[in-house]
Amino acid sequence: MTPNSASAAPSRRSFLASSAVAAAAVAGGLPLLAACGGSDGGSGGGTTSGKDAKKLLPSYAANNVVTPDIPARNGSAVGFTGPLDLAGLKTSVPKKLGAGGKVTIMSPFWGSPPKQDNAYYRGMNDLIGVDVVWQNQDGNTYEQKLGAVLASSSVPDVVVIPGWNMGGKIPSAITGKFADLGPYLSGDKVKKYPNLAAIPTDAWQRCIFGGKLRGLPMPASYVTNIVPFYRKDIFDREGYRLPRSADEFMALAKDITNARAKRWACLDMKWTAFNVFGVLSGSEKPLGWELVDGKLIYRVETQEYLEALEWTRKLFAAGYVHPDAELGKSAQTDSGPKFAAGEFLIYNDDISQWYSRTAEQAAQNPDFKISGMDVFGHDGGAPTLWATQPANIFAFVSKKAPESVVRDVLAVADVTAAPYGTKEYMLTNYGVEGTHYTVENGVPVKNDKGNNEVINAYVMVASPAATVAHPDFPDVARAQVEWQQRMGAVTKKSSFYGMQIAEPSRWTNLSNDFEQLEDDIVRGHKKISDMQQAVSDWRSKGGDRLRDWYKKLLDDNGPAAG
Template identity: 25%
Template sequence: LGSDLKMTIVNGLGADDVYRAKFNATIAGGDMPDLMWFPPNQGLKNVPALLEAKFHDLTEYLSGDAVKKYPNLANIPGFAWKTAVFNGKIWGMAVPYGRMGQVYVANEDFWKPVGGVQFDSAQDFFDKAKELLDVKRKKYVLEPAYVNHILQFAYWHGAPNGWRSEGGKLTHYFETDEFHAGLEFALKCQKAQLFWPDPNLPTTLEKMEGGFLGLHVQSFPGFLSDSNQYDWPEKVVVPFAAEKGTTPSWGYGYGSVGFTAINKAVSKDRIDTLLQVMNYLSAPFGTEERLFLDNGIEGTHHTRSKDGDVLLNKKGNAEVITTRQAINFFGNAPETLYLPGKPDITRGIHAAQVELMKLAKINPTTGFFSDTNANKGASSSDTVYQAVKDIVAGRTPLASFKKDILPTWQREAGNAMRDEFEKAIADSK
């Protein structure tokens, strides 16, 4: 392309906070680069006004037939573009990411003594888990990430994905009977000692691989990565009905890690050049561009197996993966299932995806902006989740959730988020 790409890569502990601080400092300083990445869920403030003031409106370049000039951008799924749209305008190039959300991952061998990873109800799950529990051998069923398990239990009852929309009115996940049922079931599991006793377990995957844990919760992209690296028999547990008469659910993720916007200080005659750069970075699986972006140079960073699989070598693992991770949050291709040398595992993962999609729900607020959500959404949820951990651990009574925890969340953030999202959704129609 004849373009020299130089990136400022933000990394470190608490990366979300570090990036937000760097982003805000860059905006305030005024010395902005040509391209800036906007994450979808990291608390950036006043995003619509910021975009109007500091960045190019790219609607005329990326909507309708105009996007055909950039075929790799046109290939990005429609759901991924929602995070790049504010006030009816497209403000950047969507960065696609796996749409599949969190999944329940089991070690199949762990569950073989009770007939495998098959459950007829929540009670059936509980009974089989109790049968497999072996405290003396330090063999537990569930990793100690209480909050993640509550979400899975709530899905068995048909919980919404983030918010439920009915007649233009929103109800948050925390406010539903399904969430409360998941919380109650988690407490039941804790009392039965099904959770690993150390809440700060640092070796979840090692315990899973060794057969000392039966289930953990993982992001789907993380599950794909683990399936590529590990050889123990991982299997996704598709949500099932908690009891007769309930319909299970499951939640899609954003399908995007945000969008990359163009600084308004860039002259309009350079916009096409920058869009061509982003088009290159969005090249799909199977192209020479994607092969290079993800695997470097053949013979230097990767080799080919006799079956044609691309295998990173030591130099590739040292040099390509770090660079690839940064670039893939800046511009990327739609997700593909490709686990070199593991065709059967790949087919199994695809089969699980098909089943999950039959139950999948979309968060109705995706693609809409709430300033309260940006400012307080994450912190207010963290407060609730900390209180929930105390309930599951037995430090706080279950009744405190509806009596104190939920009303406090509604008063401090929830009600305002609801009002703002409802207005944004109504205004878009």
């Protein structure tokens, strides 16, 4: 399990191509993708940062109930590598904060929702002191349901909204429909809820919508979640050396590839190429802007962007990329069996696959070993990586909710935000011991009832600081966190890092076609000159005016990152 490990993949469409990926991620408390920008329904939009934001944010107070084996550093998650000792679990919520009221929560759900009256829901509600009633909705069509509910006069007490569902009119609906939580959480008021107080300030910054603190966050590491994975067992056996530059990677790819033997070097490495060449983040539109010599530059306007596409195109053109990758990006998600079979030795994907691939192969392929390359600079020097967002899924409370309901919702959140190694965390993430899981050699193992009931629910309300814990594969947990720490040391925060920004509606779809054009170029269907023309068109159709809008936003508010 990888609760709250970082994830803000560059392509919402490709990463969510498989609902199984979404389900697995959310079941593990794993934030998926960042918001794609929104619409304020008019010409406005904007954000809140600087001094104005500081007045709204909860005071941070570290939670010392549990000490992680690997502390957070350089934006990494915290890591736990020891076996679980159920007898030694700590208590982070010593008394029920709920007043026994009823709270309805609408949330996306992947799979078949359990019946409301199940052992997991009963156990959680009893611990919290609140009667939570779940209105689970199909995660694959959640955006449509969300739009309909927010357009109506009947909104549940709590609505969970992932960042990738914040398109169209959703951002303006958030401002219009949901309560200001500042009177309950701003400044030292949050100390009534110690687990919420321990959520990093960056994550709370993302919860400011329309000038008010409206959301409860699911925090994430801001370090890039895209890891260049490789078959360490085969590399060791064949004597392959890890590349330290773009040219060395190309030479390694040539050495590995033998099409007659059904072995190719890699899958589509575009995501890694963007990191290798220092391209600004594409995980959320505002992150793609950076102030350079007094002028805001968008990621697609940079030379690094073109160089990354050209390098990836050369990998395809030379025949080093597995043929499946020619068929489309879905091959990236369904790559497990062929990676295990050694048909290709390198691919890039979410950091959570470090664990999932290891767990998949542990019994049937004991020699299998996956590891992650450190991202290298294209010229052999240190890379320049760009931070992703520190929270991507949010829970909101209806404006119509009375104070008693708001307090009960915060009681729920204080339990679900409990840190790993506590009784509250175990119940939230694993259910009731003996009913939903057993612990074998310090490793919690869910049974069928646990797999059916303890998914997609309470973890969506709020979560602790980004955490990586695999009691069954502690070496993987350590490797993940240490990779984040090394990559975090070369990570920069771009001009709009941490801000919750709603772009004006007339421009918010302006850059939607770039991703498809990128993929056409790297597969040889289009040319670099086509991208240069597309960028020119983007500027004339509104890109330059959008630049001016962002520049005024920056001048008025200042950057969120210190």
